[in-house]
Amino acid sequence: EPEVTQTPSHQVTQMGQEVILRCVPISNHLYFYWYRQILGQKVEFLVSFYNNEISEKSEIFDDQFSVERPDGSNFTLKIRSTKLEDSAMYFCASSEDSYEQYFGPGTRLTVT
């Protein structure tokens, strides 16, 4: 069964460094999403992406964040200058029709 994959599973970085989180969505899916979950809290929407552009973003998704689909398979989330409060689990999701989203296993980002 096709699945969403994410790399790395765990990333440790120092405050102020740039990080890129990678996702490979399910191949025939057209809608892509990033969510984050601060430890012990709820899952929060960050950004949705369709037709090579951002379709919606939350207040969390400020100028420090960007997304890209550099080729036909990868979908990346970049954080330019990480802060301690960016420490969280980041989930990528993809959907064929935007109604049913399939989540990847997540990348745990730790900012020290």
Added chain:
Amino acid sequence: AQKVTQAQTEISVVEKEDVTLDCVYETRDTTYYLFWYKQPPSGELVFLIRRNSFDEQNEISGRYSWNFQKSTSSFNFTITASQVVDSAVYFCALSEETGANNLFFGTGTRLTVIP
């Protein structure tokens, strides 16, 4: 604005007991979707069910059942004859057609099934 409330933060039951997880939502949209996801200790999010706002039929899948009531804006989830493997955090979520179907999650209910 949309909102999902899961008032039960933590529930513990003994194996084989039935348990109901509550979910109350708020939305101004007439077309919306409700979801339940399971997050086991390993951390991934496992899709359980999706319901659209025009389909109030209850659904049963094995030991799982869902009760959608628009009159009370609730979408409750019942596990019958709970098992230790059901121990997880369960999230209720809402998406609105006008919001590009982005998911808005509740705060989750941590279910512990005691053997």
